[in-house]
Every structure is written in structure tokens, then in C-alpha cells.
Amino acid sequence: MTIQKQHSLSDPVTVLSGVGVRLQEKLERIGINVIQDLLFHLPHRYIDRTRLTPIGVLRFGHNAYIQGEIELTQVRYGKRRSLLCRISDGTGAIVLRFFYFSKAQEKGLQRGLSIRCYGQVRRGPNSLEIIHPEYRVLSDAQDDELDEQLTAVYPSTEGLQQARMRKLSEQALLTLNNDKHNLTELLPEEILAKQNLPTLIDALDYVHRPPPDADVQSLIEGRHPAQQRLAFEELLAQQLSLLELRNELRTEHSPAFDLSTQHVPEYLERLPFTLTNAQTRAYKTIASDLNKSVAMLRLIQGDVGSGKTVVAALAALQAVEAGYQVAIMAPTELLAEQHYNNFLSWLEPLGIDVVFLTGKLKKSIRINVETRLQDQTPVVAIGTHALFQDSVSFAKLGLIVIDEQHRFGVHQRLALLEKGQQHDKYPHQLIMTATPIPRTLTMTAYADLDHTVIDELPPNRKAINTSVISNERREDIIERIKHICSEGRQVYWVCTLIEESETLQCETAIETAEKLTEKLTSIKVGLIHGRMKAIEKETVMQDFKDDKIGLLVATTVIEVGVDVPNASLMIIDNAERFGLSQLHQLRGRIGRGEIKSDCVLMYQSPLGDLAKQRLEIMRTSSDGFLIAEKDLELRGPGEVLGTQQAGIPEMRVADLMRDAHLLPEIQNTAKTLLAQHPGKVKLLIHRWLGKNLDYSNV
Ligand code: ADP
Numbered sequence: 294m295t296i297q298k299q300h301s302l303s304d305p306v307t308v309l310s311g312v313g314v315r316l317q318e319k320l321e322r323i324g325i326n327v328i329q330d331l332l333f334h335l336p337h338r339y340i341d342r343t344r345l346t347p348i349g350v351l352r353f354g355h356n357a358y359i360q361g362e363i364e365l366t367q368v369r370y371g372k373r374r375s376l377l378c379r380i381s382d383g384t385g386a387i388v389l390r391f392f393y394f395s396k397a398q399e400k401g402l403q404r405g406l407s408i409r410c411y412g413q414v415r416r417g418p419n420s421l422e423i424i425h426p427e428y429r430v431l432s433d434a435q436d437d438e439l440d441e442q443l444t445a446v447y448p449s450t451e452g453l454q455q456a457r458m459r460k461l462s463e464q465a466l467l468t469l470n471n472d473k474h475n476l477t478e479l480l481p482e483e484i485l486a487k488q489n490l491p492t493l494i495d496a497l498d499y500v501h502r503p504p505p506d507a508d509v510q511s512l513i514e515g516r517h518p519a520q521q522r523l524a525f526e527e528l529l530a531q532q533l534s535l536l537e538l539r540n541e542l543r544t545e546h547s548p549a550f551d552l553s554t555q556h557v558p559e560y561l562e563r564l565p566f567t568l569t570n571a572q573t574r575a576y577k578t579i580a581s582d583l584n585k586s587v588a589m590l591r592l593i594q595g596d597v598g599s600g601k602t603v604v605a606a607l608a609a610l611q612a613v614e615a616g617y618q619v620a621i622m623a624p625t626e627l628l629a630e631q632h633y634n635n636f637l638s639w640l641e642p643l644g645i646d647v648v649f650l651t652g653k654l655k656k657s658i659r660i661n662v663e664t665r666l667q668d669q670t671p672v673v674a675i676g677t678h679a680l681f682q683d684s685v686s687f688a689k690l691g692l693i694v695i696d697e698q699h700r701f702g703v704h705q706r707l708a709l710l711e712k713g714q715q716h717d718k719y720p721h722q723l724i725m726t727a728t729p730i731p732r733t734l735t736m737t738a739y740a741d742l743d744h745t746v747i748d749e750l751p752p753n754r755k756a757i758n759t760s761v762i763s764n765e766r767r768e769d770i771i772e773r774i775k776h777i778c779s780e781g782r783q784v785y786w787v788c789t790l791i792e793e794s795e796t797l798q799c800e801t802a803i804e805t806a807e808k809l810t811e812k813l814t815s816i817k818v819g820l821i822h823g824r825m826k827a828i829e830k831e832t833v834m835q836d837f838k839d840d841k842i843g844l845l846v847a848t849t850v851i852e853v854g855v856d857v858p859n860a861s862l863m864i865i866d867n868a869e870r871f872g873l874s875q876l877h878q879l880r881g882r883i884g885r886g887e888i889k890s891d892c893v894l895m896y897q898s899p900l901g902d903l904a905k906q907r908l909e910i911m912r913t914s915s916d917g918f919l920i921a922e923k924d925l926e927l928r929g930p931g932e933v934l935g936t937q938q939a940g941i942p943e944m945r946v947a948d949l950m951r952d953a954h955l956l957p958e959i960q961n962t963a964k965t966l967l968a969q970h971p972g973k974v975k976l977l978i979h980r981w982l983g984k985n986l987d988y989s990n991v
């Protein structure tokens with residue numbers, strides 16, 4: 294018998310038994326270097342083998358441990374060869390499905406044998422199924438005992454088995470027992486008492502190895518006090534890191550721009566409309582931010598069509614008048630082009646230089662633009678992220694505007710600031726998004742920004758009538774297109790992402806355009822997708838704007854930007870595959886003129902319950918905020934904003950939706966810590982975010 298050596302939590306994992314170079318490399322890949330890291334590598338779920346569930350009560354989505362007798366095992370040849378094994382326990386039957394299996398495995402699953410398995414229940418073609426369950430054939434149906442406690446499942450990486458992870462965490466817990474004083478409790482006692490939370494050490498012990506009498510349900514749902522305590526600390530660490538960053542930036546010096554007396558009034562004079570109250574309010578706030586020598590970090594949220602671009606132009610004018618350069622970054626080429634055209638028509642009459650920079654420019658033109666930016670004189674540069682590539686340097690950048698923020702993450706945003714830094718001065722930053730960011734997210738991922746909401750649409754907007762229709766009624770819809778076009782109006786047909794592939798999406802659009810061209814002989818059908826050249830896209834868009842095209846078949850490239858007031862009908866194909874916020878953005882392309890507009894969400898039947906619920910929200914609401922909240926509820930923050938783009942580093946225990954109730958107290962605690970225990974702040978951030986959060990090196 295070997296005696297467990299007395300390790301300390303700060304020892305490298307290689308001191309543990311069984312950890313050689315290869316395992317060490319794998320662990321490093323998931324951020325585990327020292328023994329303490331293993332403690333904070335928390336289970337992301339549990340397997341409950343403490344009880345068996347009768348097959349008859351299984352519902353899809355359940356994770357269940359079941360036992361039954363094998364009734365039939367057979368190999369099914371179809372699109373994909375699979376091994377099917379039907380088991381039953383007298384209350385019901387279920388199919389186990391394997392796509393990868395060996396001959397031996399097939400032989401082992403003999404009719405009449407008893408088997409135990411664990412896995413997630415899904416809807417199969419004919420009955421409920423479990424795909425690739427963990428299973429064990431029993432030698433005697435009676436003999437087998439159940440587990441006494443839940444089994445932790447750890448986030449892992451390729452080639453790192455759960456059994457291995459469990460052994461490692463076992464060793465880490467032993468080390469913790471011997472080295473308790475090295476794991477400091479960082480939450481103030483009064484908080485623990487007030488929230489009724491266990492200590493850090495108790496919480497860690499508990500979540501890694503829940504005792505036999507643990508409340509299984511609360512652990513599985515992540516609501517156990519031990520988990521809540523850790524989630525609290527994790528969210529607190531996140532909050533602190535953003536606040537620290539914010540404080541750091543707020544002390545940096547930025548150029549202060551005088552209020553504009555020339556460009557802004559002249560520009561407003563020339564606009565064919567007057568600003569809405571919300572636009573005026575937003576601009577006033579920005580103007581006073583820019584007037585200070587502290588970096589502005591402001592997020593403008595305004596629903597699609599609320600007129601954010603005009604507000605951005607006003608900010609740009611103030612910077613230019615003060616003698617500074619402005620960079621305006623859009624997420625796509627198409628949107629960058631549209632901004633460029635707008636700004637050109639707005640600013641050139643005022644004698645202001647506007648340049649365009651994207652990755653697709655010819656090298657010679659690019660070099661010209663880059664040279665121009667190295668010149669100290671004011672200029673407004675519009676482009677994609679190409680604006681911030683290494684070869685580009687600005688001589689006197691005073692303001693960065695980022696449009697449609699949801700596509701950029703926190704990291705990118707901060708990298709931009711670094712890029713604009715000159716002699717210890719940072720440019721101001723204005724971020725604009727049409728994705729209303731739900732409150733829970735603004736409190737976390739966007740805690741370093743100030744917020745302004747443009748909560749008013751220009752007065753000429755008409756409500757859009759949205760309907761949800763099965764694609765079995767495609768023909769009716771085609772009739773409707775004929776009707777609309779015969780009245781001289783125009784139509785969008787949006788094709789969705791069939792898979793996560795732009796190529797496939799484009800192919801779908803091409804095919805759809807062909808079919809519709811055949812059916813709608815009297816209508817000119819146009820096509821636009823992401824793989825077309827910028828100039829081709831521009832021509833198509835221009836033709837659509839000029840009413841030379843009646844029906845425009847498009848991929849989601851039209852999501853942002855384009856403004857064609859005569860388009861009054863939009864059909865979104867396979868709408869159930871879209872995120873709600875994205876649907877809302879798309880829908881915002883119509884209803885831009887005086888005519889009443891309609892949006893048809895066409896789905897592939899049959900429609901699941903969740904999808905039904907989601908489309909119903911779209912049908913009944915036109916409130917971008919509400920839609921985003923629902924989207925978040927139904928899909929989680931990662932998907933709403935795109936996992937990386939959410940700017941939320943992946944979390945270990947916390948879940949923004951589930952733990953939202955903790956946020957107010959977390960914000961208070963963050964303030965208390967910053968004021969009273971600054972030493973703990975660093976430790977907390979380091980403990981939870983480690984090296985991931987070195988913003989200066991993004
Ligand atoms: P978004 O906030 O979605 O970016 P845009 O800035 O593209 O909106 O504005 C949408 C359209 O509304 C544009 O055609 C713009 O010229 C127009 N617009 C902006 N502000 C007003 C206003 N106050 N009154 C009327 N039309 C406006």
C-alpha cells in the first residue's frame with residue numbers, strides 16, 4: 294500500500310500519482326496546472342445511479358438510469374448503419390441505439406439478458422431511444438446494488454476519461470484536507486451568513502463528492518447551496534474583473550472634444566427629417582461624454598430602425614471638428630458599404646474626408662487608405678474589422694464606433710481600445726446594437742459600459758403584421774407574392790442556415806431563387822448571398838432599391854443594413870431555425886415606409902413545442918427587448934449572442950438565467966470588496982478567471 298504523500302495545493306499536477314507528461318498536457322489544455330486547479334474544475338453535471346426509473350414513466354429529455362430485459366438486438370442498415378437493442382421492464386420498452394459498435398458488443402447484447410443503462414432519453418423514429426448509453430449487462434438481475442451517491446461528471450477534453458478525472462479530483466480533495474489553510478476564504482463572513490451559504494471548503498467537498506443523503510434534485514438542477522455559493526463567487530469574480538477594467542479605463546486620459554458649433558448644426562440643417570426625442574437625448578449624452586477627458590465607453594441600444602446611424606454621425610462630427618480621426622466598424626462588408634455610402638453623402642458636402650477599408654479592397658487601394666490614416670488630419674474611416682488589422686495605424690484616432698456590437702466580443706472590443714492608444718491616450722468608444730441586451734447580461738458581460746437606450750422609432754413607421762404558416766402552404770404564399778408585386782410593391786424571401794455552413798446556405802438560396810423564378814414568370818427575381826462579390830451584391834441591392842427587382846431571395850446577409858421602404862412583405866423560410874433576435878432583426882428590414890407590411894414565418898412541419906412557443910412570441914410581439922428576454926430564457930445567453938460573441942467567458946458553475954437572482958447581491962458585494970478589501974479582489978479574479986482575462990494581451 295502506498296501512503297498518500299503530503300502535497301500542497303500549489304504543487305503542479307505532476308506530483309499526483311498517475312500524472313505523466315501526456316496527461317499533464319491534456320490537463321493543461323483545459324486550464325489545469327496545479328492541484329488547486331483541479332478543485333476548481335467543477336462537475337458540470339451528475340449521473341444519478343442511486344435509483345432506477347421505470348421505463349414506462351420516461352419522458353424525452355430525461356437523464357435516466359434504467360434496467361430492463363433485452364427483447365431484441367438487430368443491426369439496422371439505412372442512411373447510417375446502427376445497432377438497435379430493445380429492452381423492456383414490464384412498465385414499458387425503449388430502444389438503445391449505437392452508431393459505433395463492435396461485433397463483440399452486438400453478440401454481448403443477447404435476448405433475455407438483463408441490462409442497466411444510463412443516458413439521455415430522446416425521441417426516436419418509432420419510440421423513445423437512448424443513443425450510446427453507458428451500459429452494463431448484469432450477470433444476475435437481482436444481484437446488483439445501486440450507487441449510494443451521485444457521480445460527478447467533469448468537463449473534459451479528448452482522450453481524458455471521466456474515471457481518470459474522478460481519480461484526479463479525489464486526490465485533489467485529499468490534498469485539500471491536508472492543506473486547508475492554503476485555500477483562503479475570500480467571501481466576507483457577513484455575506485456568507487446573510488445568504489446562508491456554506492464555506493468554500495465545504496462547498497467544494499460537497500459538489501465534487503455529494504454525500505449519500507444529498508438532495509439529488511437540487512444538485513442536478515444546480516440549485517444546491519453548495520453550488521450557489523460557488524456560483525456566487527464565480528459571478529462575483531466576473532463582475533469584479535469588469536469593474537476593475539472599467540475603473541482602469543476611466544482613469545486613462547482621452548482627448549476632450551469641444552461641443553460642435555459648426556458641423557453638427559449644419560448637418561442637422563441638411564437632414565430631410567428632424568431627430569426623434571430619443572435620438573436627441575442620446576446625442577446629448579454622447580456629446581457631453583466626448584467633452585470629457587475620460588474615455589467614453591457607451592453602449593447605445595436601439596431597436597431596428599430607431600435611427601442609430603444618425604446618432605453615430607453626430608458623434609463623428611464632433612470628433613472631426615475637434616481635429617480627430619474616427620473609425621466606424623461594421624460586422625459585414627455589406628453593412629460597411631452602406632454606412633460608407635451614407636456617410637459619404639452626409640459628410641462630403643460638409644467638406645469632410647471619408648474613406649472605406651475592408652479586407653476585400655485591392656492592395657494598391659488599401660495602401661492608399663492606410664497611408665491616409667497615418668496623416669494627422671481628420672478623417673472618418675468606415676470599414677469592417679480590417680480597420681484594426683496590424684498594418685493599419687491611425688495617427689490621431691479620437692473615436693471608435695462599433696455598429697451591431699453583438700457580433701463582437703468583450704475581447705475584441707478591448708483590443709480595439711489598445712489599438713487606438715497613443716501616448717497614454719485612449720480613443721472614446723461608442724457601441725451600437727439593435728439586439729436589446731437583456732438586463733441579466735448587461736449586468737455581467739457589459740458591466741464595463743454605460744448604457745443609453747433609444748426607445749422610440751421615427752414617427753413614419755407602421756406596425757408589421759406577422760403570421761406563422763406551415764411550408765405546406767407554400768403555394769398560397771406564392772399567390773400572395775404575385776398579388777403584392779402586382780400592386781407595385783416588393784418582397785424579400787429569406788433562406789435560413791440549413792447547417793452551420795455559409796456555402797450550404799448560399800446553395801439553398803440559389804435553388805430557391807431558381808424555383809421561384811419558374812413559378813413567378815411575371816416577376817423579376819433577384820438573388821443575394823454571402824459568396825457573391827461585393828460589387829455584385831451592391832448591384833443587386835441597388836436594383837432592388839431602384840425597384841428593378843420585385844422579389845429578392847436572400848440569405849441572412851440582409852440581416853443588417855439595407856433600407857428599402859417599398860418592400861412590404863418578407864417571407865422567412867424555415868423560420869424555426871433562427872434565433873428570435875435574429876428574426877426580429879430580419880423583420881426590421883420591412884415596415885420602413887408608409888405602407889403596411891407583413892412578415893410570414895414559414896416553418897417546416899411538424900413543429901416542436903419549443904419552436905411553436907418561440908414563433909408565437911414573434912407573432913405577438915414587436916418589442917425587441919421582450920423578444921430578447923424570451924430568447925435568452927429559451928436558449929441561454931451563449932446562443933443568444935453567440936458563445937464567443939457573448940463576451941462571457943465560459944463559466945464553471947454559474948448559469949446566468951438560473952442564478953440571476955444572485956446578481957443584485959453580487960453587485961453590492963463587488964462594491965464592498967473594491968472599497969474595503971482590495972486585496973481580495975485580485976485573488977478572486979485570479980482564482981476564477983486565471984490567465985484567461987489578461988485584456989491587455991487580447
Ligand atoms: P438603425 O437604428 O436600425 O441602424 P438606421 O440608422 O439605419 O436605423 O435608420 C433607419 C432609417 O430611418 C434610415 O433610413 C434613416 O435615414 C431613417 N431615420 C433615422 N432617423 C430618423 C428620424 N428621426 N425621422 C425619420 N427617419 C429617420
Ligand code: MG
Binds near residue numbers: 601602696854
Ligand atoms: Mg444600423
